[in-house]
Amino acid sequence: MDKKSKDFLYRYLNNPSPTGFEEGGQRIWLDYMHPYIDDYISDTYGTVVGVINPKASYKVVIEAHADEISWFVNYIDDKGYIYVIRNGGSDHQIAPSMRVNLHTRKKGIVKGIFGWPAIHVRKDKEDSPTLKNIFVDVGASSKADVEEMGIHPGTVITFHDELMELGENYYTGRALDNRIGGFMIAEVVRRIKEQKIELPFGLYAVNAVQEEIGLRGAEMISRRIKPDVAIITDVTHDTNSPMYDKKNSGDITIGKGPTLSYAPAVQQNLRDLIVEVAEKNEIPFQRLASSRFTGTDTDAFAYSGLGVASALISLPLKYMHTTVETVAKVDVEHVINLIFETTKTIESAQDFRSIK
Secondary structure: OOHHHHHHHHHHHHOOOEOOOOHHHHHHHHHHHHHHOOEEEEOOOOOEEEEEOOOOOOEEEEEEEOOEOEEEEEEEOOOOOEEEEEEOOOOHHHOOOOEEEEEEOOOEEEEEEEEOOOOOOOOOOOOOOOOOOOEEEOOOOOHHHHHHOOOOOOOEEEEOOOOEEEOOOEEEEOOHHHHHHHHHHHHHHHHHHHOOOOOOOEEEEEEEOOHHHOOHHHHHHHHHHOOOEEEEEEEEEOOOOOOOOHHHHOOOOOOOOOEEEEOOOOOHHHHHHHHHHHHHOOOOOEEEEOOOOOOOHHHHHHOOOOOOEEEEEEEEEEOOOOOOEEEEHHHHHHHHHHHHHHHHHOOOOOOOOOOO
């Protein structure tokens, strides 16, 4: 990874982009993309799309989602303690003792902490955190103090953690799910332009909002673009880390390559093309079966309009929805290569139907 890519990775991953409030991260992403695209789209809710060959009638999407899980202020008590609700799939059990940023319009970022009583003073030492008992302390002594800081119900809260390298082979931090995907599709677009690849179709690099609360950004933008093909990238669980049941969750390991999904929403011929591309280019990959739905933006694209040939290329990840999400550097490179080589392989007006 060159210095330009690495600087972008850290700046983009470290910038908070909670669901519904993705603007800051989207601006960083689009600024990086500008030299490599011919045009861009931004929609009402903040999804951003970089486009190559915007006049082409056949349209191929490569997509990731930009948002991260977070919290909302829900209630402020008379002593100035703040109680929260989830914005996405935030884990209440990891909250106690974490540092947080409260994002206010009037005062900018206000620092806070999730407080928690010491183990030796709790009535039941096995008490665990729940949404009913976790709370944020911003150093206030009253509700009025909190409100003076610009904090109110609906103020969004993110954990204060940043990207770091874990040993020589891994990246660790919050919000790799799925801004690492936004980084990877941006690198694909950069390589296409820098290597002067002439694509026979319009390429739409989509960085969608609001995936964490129901694939909403992808649902909206898919109807606007009306693509013919969509290749989605997201993260998936490393099931060889402790506490997973591989009989239920499959057998996936970080460092062993991208994961290709088999699911009703994944179009068979497109997925088989990606498998062929991986084998031809000696890109290692793993396989995962998903029952009924993938739980990713693949589902939104596949079932939009009259149906879009869609496939999912996932990045194996440890410790999803924590502040220490971990991926292997080699897998990041393999996902970029696989998407890049696949876009080079797709033909103009390629028909992925099995029955013609």
